Amino acid sequence: MTTAIAPDKSTSTGSKKLVEMSWDPITRIVGSLGIYTKIDFEKKEVAECHSTSSIFRGYSIFMKGKDPRDAHFITSRICGICGDNHATCATYAQNMAFGIKPPAIAEWIVNLGEAAEYMFDHNIFQDNLVGVDFCEQMVKETNPSVWAKAQKTAAPHADIHKYRTIADIMTALNPFTGEFYREALSMSRMTREMFCLMEGRHVHPSTLYPGGVGTVPTVQLFTDYLVRLMKYVEFMKKVVPLHDDLFDFFYQALPGYEKVGQRRILLGCWGSFNNPDVCDYTYKNMGNWGKAMFVTPGVVVDGKLVTTDLIDIGLNIRILLGSSYYDDWEQEEMFVKQDPLGNPVDRRHPWNQTTIPRPQKRNFKDKYTWVMSPRWYDKRTQEHLALDTGGGPIARLWATALAGLVDIGYVKSTGQSVKIYLPKTMSLPEVEFEWKIPKWSNCIERDRARTYFQAYAAGCALHFIEKAMAELHAGNTKTWTDFKVPDEAIGCGFHEAVRGVLSHHVVIRNGKIANYHPYPPTPWNANPRDSYGTPGPYEDAVQNTPIFEENGPDKFKGIDIMRAVRSFDPCLPCGVHMYLGGGKVLETRHQPMFGAAAH
Amino acid sequence: MTESNVPYGRKTQRPSPVKEIHILWITAGLGCDGDSVSITAATQPSVEDVLLGAIPGLPKVHLHNPVLAYENGDEFMKFWYQADEGRLDPFVLVIEGSIPNEKIKAEGYWAALGTDKKTGQPITTCEWIDRLAPKALAVVACGTCATYGGIHAMEGNPTGCMGLADYLGWGWKSKAGLPIVNVPGCPVQPDNFMETLLYLLYQVAGLAPMIPLDDELRPKWLFGATVHDGCDRAGYYEQGDFTTEYGSPKCLVKIGCWGPVVNCNVPKRGWMAGIGGCPNVGGICIGCTMPGFPDKFMPFMDEPPGASVSTKAISIYGRTIRSLRSITNKTVNKEPKWRHPKPQLTTGYHPTSYTPS
Numbered sequence: 001m002t003t004a005i006a007p008d009k010s011t012s013t014g015s016k017k018l019v020e021m022s023w024d025p026i027t028r029i030v031g032s033l034g035i036y037t038k039i040d041f042e043k044k045e046v047a048e049c050h051s052t053s054s055i056f057r058g059y060s061i062f063m064k065g066k067d068p069r070d071a072h073f074i075t076s077r078i079c080g081i082c083g084d085n086h087a088t089c090a091t092y093a094q095n096m097a098f099g100i101k102p103p104a105i106a107e108w109i110v111n112l113g114e115a116a117e118y119m120f121d122h123n124i125f126q127d128n129l130v131g132v133d134f135c136e137q138m139v140k141e142t143n144p145s146v147w148a149k150a151q152k153t154a155a156p157h158a159d160i161h162k163y164r165t166i167a168d169i170m171t172a173l174n175p176f177t178g179e180f181y182r183e184a185l186s187m188s189r190m191t192r193e194m195f196c197l198m199e200g201r202h203v204h205p206s207t208l209y210p211g212g213v214g215t216v217p218t219v220q221l222f223t224d225y226l227v228r229l230m231k232y233v234e235f236m237k238k239v240v241p242l243h244d245d246l247f248d249f250f251y252q253a254l255p256g257y258e259k260v261g262q263r264r265i266l267l268g269c270w271g272s273f274n275n276p277d278v279c280d281y282t283y284k285n286m287g288n289w290g291k292a293m294f295v296t297p298g299v300v301v302d303g304k305l306v307t308t309d310l311i312d313i314g315l316n317i318r319i320l321l322g323s324s325y326y327d328d329w330e331q332e333e334m335f336v337k338q339d340p341l342g343n344p345v346d347r348r349h350p351w352n353q354t355t356i357p358r359p360q361k362r363n364f365k366d367k368y369t370w371v372m373s374p375r376w377y378d379k380r381t382q383e384h385l386a387l388d389t390g391g392g393p394i395a396r397l398w399a400t401a402l403a404g405l406v407d408i409g410y411v412k413s414t415g416q417s418v419k420i421y422l423p424k425t426m427s428l429p430e431v432e433f434e435w436k437i438p439k440w441s442n443c444i445e446r447d448r449a450r451t452y453f454q455a456y457a458a459g460c461a462l463h464f465i466e467k468a469m470a471e472l473h474a475g476n477t478k479t480w481t482d483f484k485v486p487d488e489a490i491g492c493g494f495h496e497a498v499r500g501v502l503s504h505h506v507v508i509r510n511g512k513i514a515n516y517h518p519y520p521p522t523p524w525n526a527n528p529r530d531s532y533g534t535p536g537p538y539e540d541a542v543q544n545t546p547i548f549e550e551n552g553p554d555k556f557k558g559i560d561i562m563r564a565v566r567s568f569d570p571c572l573p574c575g576v577h578m579y580l581g582g583g584k585v586l587e588t589r590h591q592p593m594f595g596a597a598a599h
Numbered sequence: 600m601t602e603s604n605v606p607y608g609r610k611t612q613r614p615s616p617v618k619e620i621h622i623l624w625i626t627a628g629l630g631c632d633g634d635s636v637s638i639t640a641a642t643q644p645s646v647e648d649v650l651l652g653a654i655p656g657l658p659k660v661h662l663h664n665p666v667l668a669y670e671n672g673d674e675f676m677k678f679w680y681q682a683d684e685g686r687l688d689p690f691v692l693v694i695e696g697s698i699p700n701e702k703i704k705a706e707g708y709w710a711a712l713g714t715d716k717k718t719g720q721p722i723t724t725c726e727w728i729d730r731l732a733p734k735a736l737a738v739v740a741c742g743t744c745a746t747y748g749g750i751h752a753m754e755g756n757p758t759g760c761m762g763l764a765d766y767l768g769w770g771w772k773s774k775a776g777l778p779i780v781n782v783p784g785c786p787v788q789p790d791n792f793m794e795t796l797l798y799l800l801y802q803v804a805g806l807a808p809m810i811p812l813d814d815e816l817r818p819k820w821l822f823g824a825t826v827h828d829g830c831d832r833a834g835y836y837e838q839g840d841f842t843t844e845y846g847s848p849k850c851l852v853k854i855g856c857w858g859p860v861v862n863c864n865v866p867k868r869g870w871m872a873g874i875g876g877c878p879n880v881g882g883i884c885i886g887c888t889m890p891g892f893p894d895k896f897m898p899f900m901d902e903p904p905g906a907s908v909s910t911k912a913i914s915i916y917g918r919t920i921r922s923l924r925s926i927t928n929k930t931v932n933k934e935p936k937w938r939h940p941k942p943q944l945t946t947g948y949h950p951t952s953y954t955p956s
Contacts, residue, residue, distance in 0.1 A: 022672060022673075022714075023672030023673070024672055024673075024676075024713055024714060025627075025665050025671075025672065025675065025712065026671055027665045027666070027667075027668040027669075027675050028665075028666065028667065028668065028671075029666070030631075030635075030666060031626075031632055034672075034713075055627065055629060055696075055710050056629075056709050056757075057751045057756075058751075058756055058757040058758060061755065061756070062753045062756040062757070064755065065755065066897065067897065067898035067899075067900075069898055070898055070899050070900070073893075073899050074750060074753075074893070077633070077749075077750040077751075078631060079631050079633070080631035080632035080633025080634065080635065080636050080637075080786060081632065081633070081636045083631065083633060106846075124639065128667075129667075132669055137669070175667075176647050176650055185647070188639065188640075189639075189642065189871065189872070192640050192871060193871055193872055193874045193875070196869075196871060196874045196875025196876075196880075197874060197875065200870070200880045200881065200882040201865075201870045201875050201876065201877065202640065202870065202871070202875070203633050203786060204633065204785055204786060204887070205882070206875075206876070206880070206882020206885075207845075207882040209845050209900070211845070212845060212846060213845065213881070214846055214880075214881030215846065215881050216846060216880070216881050217846075224874070325707065357757055358707075359704050359706065359707030359709065360706055360707040361706050361707060362707075362720055477846075478844075478846060479845065479846030480844055480845040480846045482844070557674075558671070562671060
């Protein structure tokens with residue numbers, strides 16, 4: 001079987017021996033993603049990378065003219081693993097546009113549902129999808145010497161998680177047959193039960209509405225959630241040290257591994273878990289209630305926190321057209337010229353976007369993607385920054401740690417780290433975990449942060465359930481606030497989808513949706529070069545990733561590239577395409593057929 | 600396995616006449632992968648029950664689903680090419696996502712999987728269906744997008760997408776004589792799908808007759824009843840007790856629930872492990888399993904047009920019944936009068952062998 005046609009053969013540097021390698025589809029993610037690379041096997045690094053996805057659905061088009069109350073039901077269907085994040089974000093935007101504040105207990109119920117989603121989704125992605133890249137079968141096939149070393153390396157926390165060596169952890173991660181793989185899969189079901197208790201159904205919730213929830217708050221509801229939560233807390237007490245052991249081992253076994261998937265620290269987090277004591281969903285107060293979120297919104301550039309103000313964050317979002325199959329909207333209508341505070345709103349802001357698809361042949365020299373390039377405009381430098389989400393957790397923990405605003409008993413931001421305190425469970429005592437700001441934004445640290453954020457979400461859930469039960473015990477069981485849909489309004493919602501920043505931007509006219517643009521995390525992470533020529537985050541991260549795999553071109557599996565890409569938790573139903581590098585191919589090889597038996 | 604190393608010398612495992620079977624799962628329709636994610640929640644049976652041979656009598660099952668696969672890229676795609684060449688037999692083809700209309704434009708693609716080696720262009724999902732459907736033992740549409748078009752086939756959509764049976768034809772039969780099997784749901788209820796798959800595997804193994812399907816090609820045992828038939832709030836409906844606010848435990852039809860006319864077993868079965876669902880837990884039924892979804896149910900939060908008549912009619916009967924029942928309810932909430940600590944026995948028994956002195 002051969003690889004695809006070279007994306008660009010017109011130029012060459014004349015000296016490098018580059019080999020084309022492609023993986024299409026990249027599996028164990030949600031959605032369709034293909035990675036086309038050129039690899040320099042002499043230098044052992046990726047010289048060039050194109051990434052492509054191949055689905056267009058057109059939400060922004062078919063939502064026009066629809067009832068704005070339907071937005072959360074519709075947008076949930078954007079994503080099959082974090083659809084509820086979309087539904088939640090859509091209700092946030094509805095609440096703002098309709099001018100409603102839900103009762104506090106509704107907010108706690110939503111927070112409990114969303115916490116369960118993080119606990120579920122990070123868990124299944126980390127240990128059933130990403131984990132396979134670190135399993136015995138994979139490591140044996142890609143780095144036999146690492147496998148040999150793993151067998152001789154004792155796991156530092158074996159007393160807690162019971163896997164004696166690093167090799168034992170890897171074996172436990174083998175798909176379906178591995179003990180920990182199956183335990184994680186089973187745990188992903190229990191956390192989804194927790195989710196269903198609060199939001200009705202996974203992954204497209206049935207009980208979320210503008211104005212609150214349909215969930216009936218009862219003693220039983222919270223008991224059913226709490227007993228499951230405590231089982232998860234016990235599970236995380238083993239999983240955090242297990243992953244620390246595994247990830248630390250990679251740095252130790254493969255010196256230089258920190259370079260895999262590394263890029264400049266440019267992280268965005270739009271905040272998660274609204275605090276009903278502060279949040280009134282008004283645009284004017286958004287800066288304040290954004291700072292009261294239990295995951296702090298923030299933009300982190302080169303390790304420094306630039307802002308935590310959601311108004312600032314929102315206004316500086318820019319959607320650029322790079323190399324995608326759309327016509328520009330420069331000539332189209334401006335829907336929102338000023339925000340409610342009188343600030344000018346840019347033409348390239350999602351409120352003012354018009355989506356005009358133009359399907360055409362894929363041409364890597366011109367247009368080859370359905371995805372646009374979201375950027376964050378940095379006023380200080382006037383740059384359009386290609387922020388990434390690092391798959392979500394690393395950006396959330398980083399922004400929260402630096403902001404120093406969260407302290408709710410079970411989780412605490414220290415200004416340099418995030419501490420997580422978990423209570424006694426059936427067989428394990430109280431523990432304290434500390435996520436410290438890492439030296440790099442790279443593959444391993446994105447993956448490590450994911451595990452810590454699972455524990456963070458569990459800690460938050462313990463706080464939320466106490467708050468929810470206090471409301472219940474006080475007799476505050478009304479979960480919904482009535483409202484009228486205004487004829488004219490604008491709204492925006494900011495949330496953290498599991499894999500990173502999520503914002504919804506709605507314009508209502510004549511009581512109908514006049515414009516609706518959702519911006520999920522994957523377009524931020526996996527976009528192509530924009531109109532300024534700035535490459536997207538995957539491009540930095542994959543290009544110049546060193547190759548540690550021991551296989552040569554003939555048996556190459558690209559495991560280091562796979563790990564780098566998966567560390568961003570790609571979630572492609574929104575469509576992702578990417579182009580990288582200047583085009584420099586000399587030698588085209590067929591992709592080797594691998595003999596691995598199908599499972 | 601020889602007789603001697605079988606406990607009690609008795610064989611409990613009957614070999615399947617079909618030794619191995621492949622499941623090729625295309626997620627590259629216009630979808631969200633939510634159905635693939637959903638089936639990882641199934642426990643009746645679970646994916647691992649089926650793959651690891653925990654259900655007796657089944658052939659060895661090889662699953663090729665992009666969300667769960669060990670392999671990447673060509674290593675993963677080789678099964679698709681083998682199936683196309685007739686070298687992967689037998690296989691069941693599962694389609695997830697709605698089928699775009701690639702004929703409505705001059706060039707380009709709406710949905711694709713892999714790249715054509717000759718042209719360098721992506722291979723459209725439609726082309727894969729054209730290649731593989733005729734060679735499959737059975738074709739299953741998983742989720743409402745694949746079955747009937749679903750959310751992406753909403754009015755005003757730019758892709759002209761549709762359900763699999765709209766694409767292949769409603770009378771289409773597989774080479775083994777099976778119609779398309781539709782398991783709708785947005786997303787599909789986890790156990791509904793895995794149970795249907797299990798049925799088909801039983802059928803392949805000769806352990807079950809032809810799968811019973813209704814006119815919309817749904818398994819009859821799953822979609823024969825309405826949401827309302829299985830809803831634990833139907834009692835409120837019967838008594839004409841309707842809420843006008845979300846968050847109430849009462850019947851939701853006046854605030855947008857379409858349960859009385861929607862074929863779906865979710866309130867009865869729950870979403871997973873009996874937990875969750877829609878109207879049973881406070882979510883209006885928006886008809887997500889139905890061929891008419893979503894347009895015929897929008898705007899979702901309005902009372903369905905038919906409900907105003909039916910709720911008026913039921914309210915006359917319902918309120919009367921409710922007040923009568925409330926009287927009876929008060930009665931049965933009281934213990935019989937002979938349960939007391941007084942020195943007299945008033946149960947109706949007249950003792951002859953013991954009396955107070």
